[in-house]
Amino acid sequence: MSDARGNSNAITREYLDSLLIETRYLDSVNPDPSFKLFGECFASPIMTAALSHLDHFMYEGAMKELAQGAADAGTVMFMGMAGEAEIEDLASTGARIVEIIKPYADRDVIYRKIEHAEKHGLLAVGVDIDHPFGPDGSDDYVDGQRMKALTSVELAELCKASKLPLVVKGVLSMKDTEKSLAAGAGGLLVSHHNNRIEYALPPLCILPEIVALTAKRAPVFVDCEIATGMDAFKALCLGATAVGIGRPLMGALKKNHAAGVSEYLNNAVDELKKAMAFTGCGDLTKMDPTIIHRRSF
Numbered sequence: 001m002s003d004a005r006g007n008s009n010a011i012t013r014e015y016l017d018s019l020l021i022e023t024r025y026l027d028s029v030n031p032d033p034s035f036k037l038f039g040e041c042f043a044s045p046i047m048t049a050a051l052s053h054l055d056h057f058m059y060e061g062a063m064k065e066l067a068q069g070a071a072d073a074g075t076v077m078f079m080g081m082a083g084e085a086e087i088e089d090l091a092s093t094g095a096r097i098v099e100i101i102k103p104y105a106d107r108d109v110i111y112r113k114i115e116h117a118e119k120h121g122l123l124a125v126g127v128d129i130d131h132p133f134g135p136d137g138s139d140d141y142v143d144g145q146r147m148k149a150l151t152s153v154e155l156a157e158l159c160k161a162s163k164l165p166l167v168v169k170g171v172l173s174m175k176d177t178e179k180s181l182a183a184g185a186g187g188l189l190v191s192h193h194n195n196r197i198e199y200a201l202p203p204l205c206i207l208p209e210i211v212a213l214t215a216k217r218a219p220v221f222v223d224c225e226i227a228t229g230m231d232a233f234k235a236l237c238l239g240a241t242a243v244g245i246g247r248p249l250m251g252a253l254k255k256n257h258a259a260g261v262s263e264y265l266n267n268a269v270d271e272l273k274k275a276m277a278f279t280g281c282g283d284l285t286k287m288d289p290t291i292i293h294r295r296s297f
Contacts, residue, residue, distance in 0.1 A: 006198030012225040015202035018295045019234045024280035031276035032283045033269055038124055038165050040096060043074030044269045045284060046232050049223040049246030050100040052080030062253055067095040069261020076123060078244055084116050091120055100126040100169050105148035114162050124186060125162060130170025130193045152179045159184035172201055177210045181217060189221040204238055208289060211239030229271025237287045
């Protein structure tokens, strides 16, 4: 039985709030948060997390407005499950999309989705390694389709087959980091998938070790409880290439549709720039893990 004390979102939020920053004013400059990902330039490393089914949970057109908000903010849209027509509709907004594909037991579905993403010029694709099992450990079913855990060999075959960078989403251990890098992953997304398992490590807790092992061979993304520019700053200092904001953008959508999303993302970037300015980080290459301290009082 699930224990409320083990809620991974609450544990992650507590960990994020335990991280403090030191200030560094001398020789500081006005910061530039722009960065390059997969050969393209973006306004900031604050992106959307891989949301999906918002048209069902919120209102018709919500996913397209999320995409439009990301495009207007000049950032990347990670997205989850969607049909081909919906993906094409989202891409029509100009959003640069990373499609995260579920670990379908029918592996041909994964290959077809990769081919579709390539055909329609998405920025990258990814695979959700942390979504094969249901609450009791048996195979999960999503929209009536069975999921199944990927093997390392299958992951390597997917990476080799994809013409786009393939991001492995749901990495939360050194073991999966090692296997993903050996498979040829084009990126890693450190995440516990919104409390998919209780008592999960906060992503920022293991992030520095994953970044060290990756050694810049692939970008490292982070999501889970990232809600502000200050949260993003902490993750970036600890080595993340970029971060994803999820549930807060749902509130922004509900409040003011696409404009609400772009406004929320732009406000988060302003918070990030403030933190960068106050700590001597003129650009993202100056991010420094020694700025971050864990509260012990």
